[in-house]
Amino acid sequence: MTDFREAVMGDLPHLQNLDLKGYEQQPETMDWWKSVITNPSMTCVVACQNQTPIGMVVWTHQEFQKPSPMSGQTTVHVHKICVQKGFRYRGIGSSLMAKARKETYRLKCKTMSISVPEYQCISDDPDNVSQWLHKLGFKADSVLPVPLHLYGKNYDQYLFLFEVPK
Numbered sequence: 001m002t003d004f005r006e007a008v009m010g011d012l013p014h015l016q017n018l019d020l021k022g023y024e025q026q027p028e029t030m031d032w033w034k035s036v037i038t039n040p041s042m043t044c045v046v047a048c049q050n051q052t053p054i055g056m057v058v059w060t061h062q063e064f065q066k067p068s069p070m071s072g073q074t075t076v077h078v079h080k081i082c083v084q085k086g087f088r089y090r091g092i093g094s095s096l097m098a099k100a101r102k103e104t105y106r107l108k109c110k111t112m113s114i115s116v117p118e119y120q121c122i123s124d125d126p127d128n129v130s131q132w133l134h135k136l137g138f139k140a141d142s143v144l145p146v147p148l149h150l151y152g153k154n155y156d157q158y159l160f161l162f163e164v165p166k
């Protein structure tokens with residue numbers, strides 16, 4: 001059975017491990033992960049099997065930055081969403097996103113957002129998460145002004161939005 005709860009300090013090694021092995025982007029530093037637990041503006045929910053995290057979602061409630069036409073509005077922005085290989089395709093990722101969506105409704109935000117690098121939006125690629133996001137009701141909105149710098153290359157980042165139904 002999969003349990004969901006807020007992450008605690010003792011989860012840090014598991015979170016770093018998930019970030020390193022399961023996530024397609026450069027892993028965050030230990031300081032960043034500590035701030036996820038200690039910074040009240042950040043939330044991390046973990047999916048656990050036998051009390052051990054095998055999936056995580058990290059979000060912040062933040063303002064859209066200029067030059068976005070939505071600057072001034074707030075969004076629940078998902079920074080990380082990851083499920084350990086071997087536990088995927090069982091609905092765990094969707095359940096983690098549902099936790100962030102619930103917070104979006106609770107905070108009365110009009111949108112929930114996530115940025116995805118271009119290499120994860122290639123059709124027919126097994127790592128194409130844009131299809132997964134479409135299933136969850138997200139739509140590609142725009143290209144972020146700052147590219148993702150990874151291993152010496154720059155990649156466009158697409159902003160995907162989930163609009164709360166009126």
Ligand SMILES: CC(C)(COP(=O)(O)OP(=O)(O)OC[C@H]1O[C@@H](n2cnc3c(N)ncnc32)[C@H](O)[C@@H]1OP(=O)(O)O)[C@@H](O)C(=O)NCCC(=O)NCCS
Nearest residue numbers: 022023081082083088089090091092093094116128131132
């Ligand atoms: C993306 C990710 C979190 C999905 O987690 P998951 O637990 O496998 O997702 P779910 O089981 O909830 O998926 C539900 C549905 O999406 C489909 N799906 C899952 N991953 C998919 C993918 N990469 N592409 C297309 N469809 C996908 C499932 O088949 C399922 O479809 P169904 O409801 O019609 O049966 C997981 O693949 C992952 O950790 N990837 C690496 C990290 C990453 O890329 N994060 C996203 C960055 S934006």
